[in-house]
Amino acid sequence: MKYLEEYRDGAAAQAYLAAIRALxxxxxxxxxxxxxxxxxxxxxxxxxxxxxxxxxxxxxxCPVCVTPVHLIDRALAIAxxxxxxxxxxxxxxxxxxxxxxxxxxxAAGADVRIVxxxxxxxxxxxxxxxxxxxxxxxxxxxxAPANAMAVLLAGRKGLTNFxxxxxxxxxxxxxxxxxxxxxxxxxxxxxxxxxxTVMGTGEYHAVAAKHRVPIVVTGFxxxxxxxxxxxxxxxxxxxxHEVEIAYGRxxxxxxxxxxxxxxxxxxEIVPRTWRGLGEIPASGFGVRPAFAAFDxxxxxxxxxxxxxxxxxxxxxxxxxxxxxPRECGAFGDACTPEHPLGAPMVSSEGACAAYYLYRRRAAxxxx
Amino acid sequence: MCLAIPGxxxxxxxxxxxxxxxTVRFGGAEREVCLEYVPEAAVGAYVIVHVGVAIGTVSxxxxxxxxxxxxxxxxxADREDATGAGGPAAGxxx
Numbered sequence: 001m002k003y004l005e006e007y008r009d010g011a012a013a014q015a016y017l018a019a020i021r022a023l024x025x026x027x028x029x030x031x032x033x034x035x036x037x038x039x040x041x042x043x044x045x046x047x048x049x050x051x052x053x054x055x056x057x058x059x060x061x062c063p064v065c066v067t068p069v070h071l072i073d074r075a076l077a078i079a080x081x082x083x084x085x086x087x088x089x090x091x092x093x094x095x096x097x098x099x100x101x102x103x104x105x106x107a108a109g110a111d112v113r114i115v116x117x118x119x120x121x122x123x124x125x126x127x128x129x130x131x132x133x134x135x136x137x138x139x140x141x142x143x144a145p146a147n148a149m150a151v152l153l154a155g156r157k158g159l160t161n162f163x164x165x166x167x168x169x170x171x172x173x174x175x176x177x178x179x180x181x182x183x184x185x186x187x188x189x190x191x192x193x194x195x196x197t198v199m200g201t202g203e204y205h206a207v208a209a210k211h212r213v214p215i216v217v218t219g220f221x222x223x224x225x226x227x228x229x230x231x232x233x234x235x236x237x238x239x240x241h242e243v244e245i246a247y248g249r250x251x252x253x254x255x256x257x258x259x260x261x262x263x264x265x266x267x268e269i270v271p272r273t274w275r276g277l278g279e280i281p282a283s284g285f286g287v288r289p290a291f292a293a294f295d296x297x298x299x300x301x302x303x304x305x306x307x308x309x310x311x312x313x314x315x316x317x318x319x320x321x322x323x324x325p326r327e328c329g330a331f332g333d334a335c336t337p338e339h340p341l342g343a344p345m346v347s348s349e350g351a352c353a354a355y356y357l358y359r360r361r362a363a364x365x366x367x
Numbered sequence: 368m369c370l371a372i373p374g375x376x377x378x379x380x381x382x383x384x385x386x387x388x389x390t391v392r393f394g395g396a397e398r399e400v401c402l403e404y405v406p407e408a409a410v411g412a413y414v415i416v417h418v419g420v421a422i423g424t425v426s427x428x429x430x431x432x433x434x435x436x437x438x439x440x441x442x443x444a445d446r447e448d449a450t451g452a453g454g455p456a457a458g459x460x461x
Contacts, residue, residue: 001394003373003413003425007433015437022444036369061369089418117419119401142369145404146420156384194369197415197423220370227433230440246436248429250371250415256423259404349369 007221016226021051028236029055029185034192035062035349036220042354044222057321063139064091064347066274067167069307072097078300079110087121088136090114094346098308118150125162134296137164142194145259148266151294163296168285172203177280179211188232190218193247200255204243212241219247276316313342325352371417
């Protein structure tokens, strides 16, 4: 496919690796923010092909993974409410809540449906006027324009049976929170290419300047990732800490202005609890009061039951890049994609799932 | 979750309530995509699509930059090698 396959070219990747080897003179630790990048890195073995001076650590950019247990519990309770159709991206169905997951709720009779787009959930609400259709709106800034459009469209259609259970998170406050931790080892960030396609790079300049950390907006194919690594390493070697774009075919400095306008119309910035990281100020989007009719959090009562995490799961440390998945005692044993203890083993973007999919055989051969 | 893929706009039409919609081709597959956030994109343009919504357009010119930057840093490394100011590559193997 055009604009994908060119960036998987083996010769270009090798040339980049050679150029990076020539650039690097001492150890550097980079964090790739987005789970999509983590999967590419582990899948293509880029972390093992890079010179030993460069360490890649995996960031918190998996929205499914950072959705807190109490919101999974909320989704489960809403799904079990008579007359409700709960819609969600497929990734969310196996994510464990305190006592169950959406897949098990569906087996127990809840009407839980996977949709490809929040706009499909709006169409379902229109087709099923006697039901309340709730879309579990999980995602980073990348997904916010689609969810904002779903609310705006439901409003134009005059629907009274559509709402979002919002678990939206924002990247820049999470980077600030990671950098504030005394355990933080990150010297440069590969920022998330599609988040910045929507938001642009404006929010990142203050982070780069305050923490003197290079931020390179990076794509998702292997050559794109090596391009981002090369730019970040060059900044580190030259003592610069700037915001640069290594994914210019998709990202403009100003981002997508019509999409930002729709996000600002429907959502406001709110504090958000991240699974494993705790509450981070201003790190989420919530539905504005003007659109309260489309807010499932207001429409459905909260039981207030306490959320319970699996005590064996170290997702919080994995999401901060402090531990690698294989350092977890439950990895691949008590915790697998079929029977996950924590969300990073479930999501297609979770670091634990990436290691399980691509590194299990190698580990078995080595050990 | 932030997976978004490039596709070519084949045609553009008005959807429900005037929503700007289009048919977009991804390799062999075609899909209905919301084009409301890419008002400038015409038929033949490539858009970046995430969960059924185009969130940006592909810049043809910038698409080659990843290879342009490679040439730039290769030239830089060669120059450092030539002046003897290079890193490990310039020295004898350890």
